[in-house]
Amino acid sequence: MTWDQNEPSGNQYRPAVACWDCGWDGLHDVWHSALFPFFCVRLEVAAERRLSWERALEHCERQDSALASISSQTEQLLAETEVQQSGVGGPVWIGLRFLVDRWLWVDGSELRFVAWAGIERGDRCPVLKRCGALSEQGLWENRDCAEEHHFICN
Incomplete structure (x- = not known):
């Protein structure tokens, strides 16, 4: 421009x-x-590597970014589109983490919008699956943080 x-x-x-x-x-x-008013979005799917949730968070932070937070249907659709266009398939890490007694985004904000997969139901207290991922179907899943997946930075 x-x-x-x-x-x-x-x-x-x-x-x-x-x-x-x-x-x-x-x-x-x-x-x-x-x-x-403004609207600013820059999502990047890391298609070149799979990392654990913690390592993905560190990677995004080294890029002056963070794992993606999704706070609206619009942001959800943008994330789904980026994942589909990247062609990575499977779940991708997002900035969702279960801490103490609830799910939070990496910036500390609470969930204002939810898109949990029906069986996952993020309101349960997960024992091992304390990190959030966006499924291939565009729904949120709680997953084991040690699993290695592609991830979305924003």
Whole structure:
């Protein structure tokens, strides 16, 4: 994407950029305190390797990322699409972990959206299966954290 005609305008605007669908043909510089809604997603399926959940988390963190958190139906569909396009098949690790008495995302946030596979039911207290994965069918499964799978960073 490139700057629109006569942009950046340099009208004492701070370095902030806006792009939205309102008939513009490119980017515009805007006042840095202007408030606009945003949606930012970058999912990457690690198709080149299989790792345990902990090692997958470490790999994502080395990439200045994290294992993917899924907090809406939209994010779920994006994750499913990325997995399908990668062609890895099988379960892939996501940033879901059972700690103390509940499932949490790696950033510490609670589940606002759930997509558990029917038999898995994440509300049970798992003994060994304390890490979350996205199944080939696009549902969440609790799995043994030592298993090695592909994974999704975001």
